[in-house]
Amino acid sequence: MRSYLARRLIGMAVVIFLVLTIAFFIVRLAPGDPAALMLGPEATAEDAAVLRQQLGLDQPIFVQYLKFLGNAVRGDLGTSIFFKQPVTQVLLGRAEPTVFLSLFSLTIALIIAVPIGNYAAYRRGSFLDQASISTAMLAASVPSFWTGLMLQRYLATDLGWFPASGYGGPDAHFWERMRHLLLPSIVLGIVNSALVLRFTRASMLDILGEDYIRTARSKGMGEARVVLRHALKNAAIPIITVIGLTFALLVSGAVVTERVFNIPGMGNLVVSAVLRRDYPVIQGTLIVVASLYVLINLLTDLAYLLVDKRVRY
Amino acid sequence: MSRTSSAPVEARFLDLLFSRRAVLLATIVLSVVALLCVCAPWVAPDDPARMSVRARLTEPGMTYWLGADAFGRDVASRLLYAGRVSLGVGLGVAALSSLVGIAIGLCAGFFQRLDGPLSRLVDAMMAFPDILLAIALVSILGGSAVNVIIALSIVYAPRIARIVRASTLVIRELPFVEAATALGVSTPSVMVRHVLPNIISPIIVQATFIFAYAMLAEAGLSFLGVGIDPSTPTWGTMVNEGRQYLDQALFLILFPGLAISVSVLALQLIGDGLRDALDPRLAKDL
Numbered sequence: 001m002r003s004y005l006a007r008r009l010i011g012m013a014v015v016i017f018l019v020l021t022i023a024f025f026i027v028r029l030a031p032g033d034p035a036a037l038m039l040g041p042e043a044t045a046e047d048a049a050v051l052r053q054q055l056g057l058d059q060p061i062f063v064q065y066l067k068f069l070g071n072a073v074r075g076d077l078g079t080s081i082f083f084k085q086p087v088t089q090v091l092l093g094r095a096e097p098t099v100f101l102s103l104f105s106l107t108i109a110l111i112i113a114v115p116i117g118n119y120a121a122y123r124r125g126s127f128l129d130q131a132s133i134s135t136a137m138l139a140a141s142v143p144s145f146w147t148g149l150m151l152q153r154y155l156a157t158d159l160g161w162f163p164a165s166g167y168g169g170p171d172a173h174f175w176e177r178m179r180h181l182l183l184p185s186i187v188l189g190i191v192n193s194a195l196v197l198r199f200t201r202a203s204m205l206d207i208l209g210e211d212y213i214r215t216a217r218s219k220g221m222g223e224a225r226v227v228l229r230h231a232l233k234n235a236a237i238p239i240i241t242v243i244g245l246t247f248a249l250l251v252s253g254a255v256v257t258e259r260v261f262n263i264p265g266m267g268n269l270v271v272s273a274v275l276r277r278d279y280p281v282i283q284g285t286l287i288v289v290a291s292l293y294v295l296i297n298l299l300t301d302l303a304y305l306l307v308d309k310r311v312r313y
Numbered sequence: 314m315s316r317t318s319s320a321p322v323e324a325r326f327l328d329l330l331f332s333r334r335a336v337l338l339a340t341i342v343l344s345v346v347a348l349l350c351v352c353a354p355w356v357a358p359d360d361p362a363r364m365s366v367r368a369r370l371t372e373p374g375m376t377y378w379l380g381a382d383a384f385g386r387d388v389a390s391r392l393l394y395a396g397r398v399s400l401g402v403g404l405g406v407a408a409l410s411s412l413v414g415i416a417i418g419l420c421a422g423f424f425q426r427l428d429g430p431l432s433r434l435v436d437a438m439m440a441f442p443d444i445l446l447a448i449a450l451v452s453i454l455g456g457s458a459v460n461v462i463i464a465l466s467i468v469y470a471p472r473i474a475r476i477v478r479a480s481t482l483v484i485r486e487l488p489f490v491e492a493a494t495a496l497g498v499s500t501p502s503v504m505v506r507h508v509l510p511n512i513i514s515p516i517i518v519q520a521t522f523i524f525a526y527a528m529l530a531e532a533g534l535s536f537l538g539v540g541i542d543p544s545t546p547t548w549g550t551m552v553n554e555g556r557q558y559l560d561q562a563l564f565l566i567l568f569p570g571l572a573i574s575v576s577v578l579a580l581q582l583i584g585d586g587l588r589d590a591l592d593p594r595l596a597k598d599l
Contacts, residue, residue, distance in 0.1 A: 018437035
């Protein structure tokens with residue numbers, strides 16, 4: 001167990017090191033002078049020279065790379081060109097809506113998809129099973145921004161059930177801000193429920209085919225007990241995997257959904273950063289999100305240990 | 314006579330593929346959409362760029378089948394021309410990411426020394442959410458259709474690479490590969506002529522799904538205004554442009570959204586069908 005943990009931690013460190021390396025070189029891929037690119041066409045050569053020096057771009061690339069790695073390890077992801085603030089601070093300032101949006105939509109996706117997925121597997125081949133698979137495939141095919149705009153128009157503008165957009169203004173109360181996240185969370189929840197549903201259904205199908213279910217049935221155990229006590233208990237485990245899997249989907253979805261509903265989160269920040277050519281912010285977001293992804297996947301694997309007694313590392 | 318030897322196999326494959334009506338329907342729908350878009354210059358009712366102030370935001374009707382946008386341009390014609398870009402990008406990404414993924418996956422699966430570094434690189438690439446990495450890449454490469462294809466191929470190639478590596482590790486150990494190596498066939502030739510044909514099924518299936526994901530991602534990028542230059546219409550840009558008129562002219566986002574959804578759904582159905590037809594062992598699990 002201890003050696004497994006050590007191996008996983010080393011593996012994680014290697015992947016995060018590569019993530020940092022990729023994020024560093026992506027920005028250096030840009031053709032031409034990055035400083036001139038960041039400043040835009042109106043900047044003079046002097047401005048570019050000053051920025052180059054500020055960012056350390058006048059040094060050899062290897063020196064820049066080592067400095068970047070050293071700073072990143074200490075939690076310093078550089079300074080935003082637009083906000084003139086440390087990137088970590090800028091990201092933290094925008095984290096609240098994104099974190100809550102992701103949590104709410106994950107909850108909604110689980111509430112929709114887990115019961116339906118399990119039931120569909122239990123009634124395999126039935127009308128409900130086929131309808132749920134088809135709906136899931138449809139949900140995975142419709143662009144999330146389109147679902148968002150349609151629901152915004154009907155549920156918010158026409159029916160007035162939800163705030164149409166924004167985050168309640170700068171002085172809004174916490175609950176007011178959360179109220180603004182309801183519709184975006186529903187949109188993102190619907191989109192993500194497709195993956196959760198397919199996954200839950202597939203793993204429940206596996207479990208229902210297991211020997212111990214057959215044994216339970218052949219002992220004459222009631223069908224309700226077989227499903228509730230034996231199958232569902234083990235079907236809870238894949239939910240952990242799904243949380244790890246949906247993380248990437250949630251972040252991608254949040255970028256688009258925040259833009260649709262004009263929510264000042266990290267997703268909106270990164271799109272604005274692209275339009276402002278604020279490369280340190282883009283780089284910082286990539287690093288933070290990818291590192292979180294790696295960490296969450298490690299945690300979900302470790303959570304297996306706690307939940308599933310059969311798993312031994 | 315030589316042609317007939319593979320004909321029954323092909324016929325059986327097609328029978329299997331189209332035995333599900335949904336797959337047949339999806340193939341027909343996607344073919345019709347693709348054909349209409351490719352033939353846009355001949356079938357489009359109007360010039361997609363021609364503006365007409367008087368036709369501004371005209372509802373769908375006899376003159377403008379699917380309405381006219383804020384510049385009085387014909388939505389139906391724009392939809393057909395935009396489809397060429399949207400479908401083209403999807404196809405381009407499916408092809409390019411497959412090529413790159415096959416190269417990386419074969420090398421990782423064949424050369425043990427490369428396996429560690431390449432696999433870790435693939436892991437690291439897959440830690441970035443697709444839209445986020447694509448946004449970063451397009452912002453640096455610039456917003457042309459070719460750059461969007463390159464960016465999305467970088468995003469999706471690791472998925473192919475992972476599948477190719479796993480399959481290569483299995484095939485590499487089989488006697489016919491050993492025999493080929495013993496006969497003095499060069500390693501690149503063994504990889505391309507003996508291993509690749511045996512692992513092509515999962516690649517085709519995955520490439521079909523990547524076609525679908527890439528179309529969704531491209532639409533997302535265009536919607537965010539960080540994809541292909543807005544002067545080139547794509548289905549995503551059309552939704553983005555129509556957004557401002559959400560309350561007055563819903564049809565502006567309705568039709569391009571439907572076009573994306575129908576095409577992506579068709580591709581996913583075809584992908585599912587191909588998976589079952591190419592690997593009958595999997596079919597029973599569905």
